[in-house]
Amino acid sequence: MIDTGDTAFMLMSAGLVLFMTPGLAFFYGGMVRRKNILSTLMQCFIVMCVVGLQWVLYGYSLAFGPDAGGGVIGTLAWAGLRGVGMEPNPEYAATIPHQAFMIFQAMFAIITPALIVGAFAERIKFSAFLLFTILWSTLVYDPVAHWVWGAGGWMKDLGALDYAGGVVVHITAGMSALVVALLIGRRVGYNRTSFSPHNLPFTVLGGCLLWFGWFGFNAGSALSAGGLAAIAFVNTNIAAAAAGLTWALLDWRMNGAPTLLGAVTGAVAGLVAVTPACGFVGPLSAILIGISVSMICYVVVTRLKPRFGVDDSLDAFGVHAVGGIWGTFATGIFASTAVNPSGADGLLFGGLRLFGVQIFVAAVCITYSMAVTFALYKAIDALVGMRVDREEEILGLDLTQHKEMAYTLLD
């Protein structure tokens, strides 16, 4: 039976998660150069359109539709939302309209490919990006969502815990980002000219929209407005706070000043890491997750990335993959049935199995995402070319891909 409180909660949460994609757009858009902000915003915006449609047409059915067998993929039975209506689907959420669950999940499907934008920013061809996004959603996101969250999904049945998408969202997007960053190559001028963020206030705005929207993402994943939603909400805030502070302090120690970009980056890393864990752990664990993820991501982003010379331009890998992997492991460490009886116990509470499952699941999804992304990249590159010309890159994607400029020059 439909519960109005739960329905109100889920619709508002869906709105919040949708709002994260513009948040991400500004988070990223502020970090690129003036000549590329529109392309970055556009990539995020068009994902809202394209995946928004893909999801109702067939994506939801692939991910959450009746299992096609073996827990590998859903059938097309619910394509075009056939049979997905006002009545609840008790397999997923017994107290809200099925469409409410569907649209909440749609917002996750939207933001995930948008996360990858950070890896190839400032040099990807828009047509190639569009193709990549549609195919990636279909071939990576939808199946993995089915494995982990779909009724009958094999990872779900294995006992993997991913409360709000550490694996499904952040690992898939972040690992694919690494593959694309490696294949597409470094930006023109890498290590020769400055790539300073052209508008940090936009990045801060975006980061704050993400933090705000993440309440819908994590607490909404309880699918009902009760104690678990509250716990997830609280852990989300704690981890963001702990990680944001940690990164700022690391910056202070290493570079002599606590940077704002660092604090915001840290907070996002904290939000990523707590995503899989937020409904299974207590508040002190959330603090530890927040502190540790910032330390790990800090090393990857500021030490390893330059050493390996990978131009993961806006750290889609360094924050989302690394944070998502650590969060998935951390769930296997800190999860407690005392917090959530429908979860399992992590290492800390004597549960070895969960920890093993989490590592296994992460490994499989890492491998799968990277392999499919590699194949997609090669195919699309052969077809239309992934990267713009050198001249176009120098002029900027706003002008060459979209015939627009973000800011007037004389006016």
Place this chain on the structure above:
Amino acid sequence: MIDTGDTAFMLMSAGLVLFMTPGLAFFYGGMVRRKNILSTLMQCFIVMCVVGLQWVLYGYSLAFGPDAGGGVIGTLAWAGLRGVGMEPNPEYAATIPHQAFMIFQAMFAIITPALIVGAFAERIKFSAFLLFTILWSTLVYDPVAHWVWGAGGWMKDLGALDYAGGVVVHITAGMSALVVALLIGRRVGYNRTSFSPHNLPFTVLGGCLLWFGWFGFNAGSALSAGGLAAIAFVNTNIAAAAAGLTWALLDWRMNGAPTLLGAVTGAVAGLVAVTPACGFVGPLSAILIGISVSMICYVVVTRLKPRFGVDDSLDAFGVHAVGGIWGTFATGIFASTAVNPSGADGLLFGGLRLFGVQIFVAAVCITYSMAVTFALYKAIDALVGMRVDREEEILGLDLTQHKEMAYTLLD
């Protein structure tokens, strides 16, 4: 009896709809020239203040108060919110406090006159604008809201369907915009100098706030957190996505590049068109509404507008009136009692009558809005003058109307 879920949903929805007006302000503000952004923001902001007060003082009573007879206007019985308290008013919404319904509707009354701002941007005198807004709210918005949504309203009794304001909000505002654009004349420099948007990221931010807030607008119009709210929410997202993508593709085909301004404009057009339909149609209809509205608005904005030389500066007519009219007709085509039994069947489902009613209602509201706006314009122009001096227009409204500059020049 008050339902906490419904009340939570309606208060949050009211907040979201209020949030749309700043969204609109930035959507518009990014499109004007640097010297006029504050005036554009100010016009939207002051509407939040003025109509926010007008509504509680007498506007709500005119629109939703006890019918004065004939379904033409409400009485002043509820002026100053007399009798509008914590108890539900079952005529409108039986499960939420009457004040919650009132304030939800207030937000609609606020955003509607703000939409018109797009037509006369960069050249209207602030005092004239203020007068116009107050009178327009009283003489256009309040009566039309009464006809369509008020208890005993004659269009409501006729069977007109307008789920969330295609007629009441978008047609009235958009048609009035056309009248004002024609009467106030073109901006100085029209067709001679560039009117390029001075800050497209602001426009994108505003567009995304609109999309986000529109969930409150449309889903909130269910007045309860149940299946219909979910349907309206889903259709909203679908139509925005379909229309945004369509406009981008049209741009690509016609101008060689998919523009971000186009994608955002399309999404807004989609949101407009689905507004009257969202609680009556299924998801595939929402896709069709989204695709078709972008095609129609695209032609009006990029082909007809320049041909007729109308300086509807930010396309308040081209997007809101055109989208609102098409959405109203589309409701008469795609509405289905299978989706919402309390609605009616559209053309597609054999319902000829509804289609006729929708056309009739649209025609009446178009005529009424245009006539009253014409009279108001002439009266105010005679009284205080609608347009600023040529020199003031060249210097910009920010300095001449508000003694402020948006951005420092040297600092």
Place this chain on the structure above:
Amino acid sequence: MIDTGDTAFMLMSAGLVLFMTPGLAFFYGGMVRRKNILSTLMQCFIVMCVVGLQWVLYGYSLAFGPDAGGGVIGTLAWAGLRGVGMEPNPEYAATIPHQAFMIFQAMFAIITPALIVGAFAERIKFSAFLLFTILWSTLVYDPVAHWVWGAGGWMKDLGALDYAGGVVVHITAGMSALVVALLIGRRVGYNRTSFSPHNLPFTVLGGCLLWFGWFGFNAGSALSAGGLAAIAFVNTNIAAAAAGLTWALLDWRMNGAPTLLGAVTGAVAGLVAVTPACGFVGPLSAILIGISVSMICYVVVTRLKPRFGVDDSLDAFGVHAVGGIWGTFATGIFASTAVNPSGADGLLFGGLRLFGVQIFVAAVCITYSMAVTFALYKAIDALVGMRVDREEEILGLDLTQHKEMAYTLLD
């Protein structure tokens, strides 16, 4: 028993209140000079992190934990959220998880010290700021919150009415702001160079985020989604509207033009003043509160401040302290048991006692906040120095405190 509607409402409200801090950051950030925007944003952002942690570690326990005796402070019984879980705590809110109440309150604890930022903007040393914030939260906010809202708090028992934080939030922050502004001294160039806001659109954006988030702040303080929440919501919107309009009109009369900065400032003042009153007064009282607060704050900010030569740079005192004090008194004037039977009657309705209590409570909190802030300032100044060097101030805090620049200069 947990009510899903109330829980949905409170979690969403908590999200909205968290969102106010970024809103405040942009409200303030737009007003400073280009070279200091990041420092202003950073101060607000780091408060989200630091107080977010402080609150779960011990702040919540000090403020809302079991009374240590005499209603003066809570014990550390709930430190680290020990015993604060999914079950409701009926002493505070019987229908939502205790953690939901805790996190809602956390957001208040966060925004309060962030308000003070406006007083010492553009010249405070970041390390000193950080120390100050942690100590101030612990020694001012937590005790005062206990007195007014904590179970057993002495002001609560006295019958003081502070619906959503006029005393606890605005008076404490605003009066402390005055002390810091006086002690830290004026900015270099005061009265010699221009301190014009470098990006007013950001200020407007921030102001609108504040307005939006304030619905969570005020309506959420009902702790349940019912009639009182609706009343508080409505009064919030009314007071903001009335005050915003009033300030614009005053500007028009005094300076020849209605400024946007004025309108937004007024709206914020209205929101401040209605904060303590919103759950106790009717809509017409809310209009009066809005109009009057703008008149009072206008005089303080534009007349008294320059006369006394206090560089309360962004008017943290002039808006928050003055507005909070007036709102606290206004509650003692306009409160009515006809609106909220669990409140009391104000002067207007024959209640002398309440008015007296309000004045007394305000006076105590003013004195307490000022005294503790004075002591903290002196201690921290001796320890690390509160103010940056003259050269650093001239170069700007973004570069000297955070090694970042908000906008690229050539790119």
Place this chain on the structure above:
Amino acid sequence: MKYIIAVIQPNRLDDVKRELTAVEVHLMTVSSVLGCGRQKGITEVYRGTTEAGNLLKKIKLEIAVNEAFVQPTIDAITRGARTGSIGDGKIFVLDLHECVRIRTGETGGVAIG
């Protein structure tokens, strides 16, 4: 060769460019500047604090030309920029010692156009 610097009203740029094109002057460098001159600005007000607006937005043109083009260029700018009101701007003519086209290395009069 001369180096001509002109400060004009922002909204005259399009007309000035039209006039320059008419006399075959196509190359120039444009920037945004602030002018302090006879023209009075509008006083700004921020929370009651007034700021005398004594710096006004102007556009600066820099045009290097051969001698034969000096007078036509001055005349074209004047035609395009003159409105007759205070604030129309000024034209400054400096001697240009040398000019180099970076692309080709050409110098002198041929490099200018």
Place this chain on the structure above:
Amino acid sequence: MKYIIAVIQPNRLDDVKRELTAVEVHLMTVSSVLGCGRQKGITEVYRGTTEAGNLLKKIKLEIAVNEAFVQPTIDAITRGARTGSIGDGKIFVLDLHECVRIRTGETGGVAIG
């Protein structure tokens, strides 16, 4: 006639303007530039990547004056802009061949003021 270009510290503008007014120099064109000089900038850090801050914000003044005003103008700028620290800036004096007031068409010394 001379065309004086001065590069100064941003926060000295108000003082320089005061000094110029004192010597009856009221007309000038102001713009925002970046200076690369002896003065060391502050290194910026973005996610661990450091950027040597070798371009510093400066303000450029352009003032056309008659010969009699050259030295007073230089002195006034110096008075207003000097702090004694590295980075105070430079004044460059160029010969000005001609000057035209667009509004009236006047040329030469009378057009300058």
Place this chain on the structure above:
Amino acid sequence: MKYIIAVIQPNRLDDVKRELTAVEVHLMTVSSVLGCGRQKGITEVYRGTTEAGNLLKKIKLEIAVNEAFVQPTIDAITRGARTGSIGDGKIFVLDLHECVRIRTGETGGVAIG
């Protein structure tokens, strides 16, 4: 002394600075300008309205040097800025009458460096 003004492509700045450093020219003033030249811009489109992109982003360098440095400076800029495509930019050399270091009051050749 000469006052050298160079207009270059924005993305060549770092290379030009490297070349200038190599010839011991360290002091300069940089600003953002728009160039109108041979190079064609990209037409922009806003809701179907096209804007011919005839103003392109460029960077302007101003460098005052003693005579001995004139040719090395020109050569260094050319080396750093040349790509061989239209739009590479121009270098203009003006006579510099006087130069003053604000900090010390030094004038002439010693003040320049």
